[in-house]
Amino acid sequence: MKPVDPQSDRFFFFYHRHSSTGSNQPEPTHTMSGLYIHIPFCKSRCIYCDFFSTTMLERRAEYVDALCTELHERRTEAKTPHHTIGTIYIGGGTPTQLSPEQTSQIMQAIRHDYDVDPDAEITIEANPSDITPDTAHQLLDTGFNRVSLGIQTFDNHLLHLINRRHDAKTAIEAVHTLRQAGFSNISIDLIYALPRQTTPQWAADVQQAINLQPEHISAYALMYEEHTQLYQMLQKKQIEETDEETALSMYRHLCNQLRDAGYHHYEISNFSQPGRHSRHNSNYWNDTPYIGIGAGAHSYDGNSRRQNLPHLDTYIHAIRNHTTYYETEQLTTTDKFNETLMTRLRTSQGLNLNHLEQRFGTQLRQYVEQQAKPYIESRKLHIDLPGPTLRLTEDGIFTSNDIIATLLAP
Numbered sequence: 376m377k378p379v380d381p382q383s384d385r386f387f388f389f390y391h392r393h394s395s396t397g398s399n400q401p402e403p404t405h406t407m408s409g410l411y412i413h414i415p416f417c418k419s420r421c422i423y424c425d426f427f428s429t430t431m432l433e434r435r436a437e438y439v440d441a442l443c444t445e446l447h448e449r450r451t452e453a454k455t456p457h458h459t460i461g462t463i464y465i466g467g468g469t470p471t472q473l474s475p476e477q478t479s480q481i482m483q484a485i486r487h488d489y490d491v492d493p494d495a496e497i498t499i500e501a502n503p504s505d506i507t508p509d510t511a512h513q514l515l516d517t518g519f520n521r522v523s524l525g526i527q528t529f530d531n532h533l534l535h536l537i538n539r540r541h542d543a544k545t546a547i548e549a550v551h552t553l554r555q556a557g558f559s560n561i562s563i564d565l566i567y568a569l570p571r572q573t574t575p576q577w578a579a580d581v582q583q584a585i586n587l588q589p590e591h592i593s594a595y596a597l598m599y600e601e602h603t604q605l606y607q608m609l610q611k612k613q614i615e616e617t618d619e620e621t622a623l624s625m626y627r628h629l630c631n632q633l634r635d636a637g638y639h640h641y642e643i644s645n646f647s648q649p650g651r652h653s654r655h656n657s658n659y660w661n662d663t664p665y666i667g668i669g670a671g672a673h674s675y676d677g678n679s680r681r682q683n684l685p686h687l688d689t690y691i692h693a694i695r696n697h698t699t700y701y702e703t704e705q706l707t708t709t710d711k712f713n714e715t716l717m718t719r720l721r722t723s724q725g726l727n728l729n730h731l732e733q734r735f736g737t738q739l740r741q742y743v744e745q746q747a748k749p750y751i752e753s754r755k756l757h758i759d760l761p762g763p764t765l766r767l768t769e770d771g772i773f774t775s776n777d778i779i780a781t782l783l784a785p
Contacts, residue, residue: 550587
């Protein structure tokens with residue numbers, strides 16, 4: 376089974392490589408909240424993307440105004456008990472399609488209405504084609520201290536196939552430009568198992584990424600999501616899906632090469648230099664509340680989830696007219712248990728069974744232990760002491776979805 380990255384949400388892409396849990400592990404924090412801002416605008420659409428996005432760039436100004444209104448209206452959600460904003464993440468879409476003035480407008484609204492920690496991690500996603508020396512300095516001056524570059528691959532033929540706007544040279548130059556501007560925390564995204572991608576091509580991508588020495592690397596297996604151009608091409612047999620054996624070989628190569636280069640594999644698709652894990656994404660995995668602003672954005676307060684409707688006109692109209700533009704889901708104890716199991720087990724921290732019992736009771740702990748026995752015997756799960764902590768082994772990761780599905784409470 377391929378390592379699966381359900382990217383329809385940004386908080387269920389996890390992994391554990393069996394290792395120690397030293398000081399480089401992201402630890403849970405319940406004192407600061409995260410703030411996510413969704414910018415849906417793109418200059419062009421990538422063929423694989425199923426995130427909510429639009430090429431209607433003429434709507435940017437009114438959308439940003441609506442964002443700032445929502446930020447103001449929801450300011451009380453960050454007051455108690457998690458009153459301080461510890462991470463800000465502006466994602467998309469392509470946030471760097473906003474003008475510097477529009478980006479500054481959003482950041483000013485945040486700082487006006489929210490208590491932002493002085494040491495907050497403040498990230499913006501960027502397309503390499505948008506990074507110029509002026510843009511890099513403007514982002515730094517606006518308050519960003521981390522940039523996540525959507526590179527995906529350094530192979531020009533593959534970049535053209537998936538309809539990315541940049542080429543390999545532009546991607547490499549973007550990293551150097553950010554460094555020269557003063558950014559010391561850069562993340563890059565890669566995709567493997569692309570159509571027509573060979574193992575040598577992927578190996579070259581990984582090596583180029585290592586050569587650039589970003590503080591963080593995210594690498595995702597390509598997903599064929601319905602309603603994307605990529606899926607339609609697959610259905611029409613214009614492309615072929617990478618076979619499972621090749622995809623797994625690519626994933627193993629990625630893990631081994633990045634480990635040897637000093638990167639810590641702290642989550643299914645994420646690698647970081649020591650101490651440089653994504654603090655914002657770790658909020659999702661550590662059960663920390665977060666607020667999602669913008670069309671399609673998700674929020675979590677510890678007891679319920681909220682999703683803003685993924686529709687530009689609906690969102691803007693509702694903000695202007697003070698009508699409802701979101702749906703909420705109250706989480707049951709079973710929901711919370713399953714999410715805790717899923718997120719903790721598929722990170723390098725693993726699932727502490729004592730903590731699980733303290734929160735959900737002896738019966739559910741015993742259920743997990745019973746369901747886990749066959750996988751422990753087949754060495755796909757391992758129990759570490761002290762703890763005890765249940766972890767996926769390296770072999771277990773390749774069938775992790777099946778294993779976790781077996782452990783979930785009915």
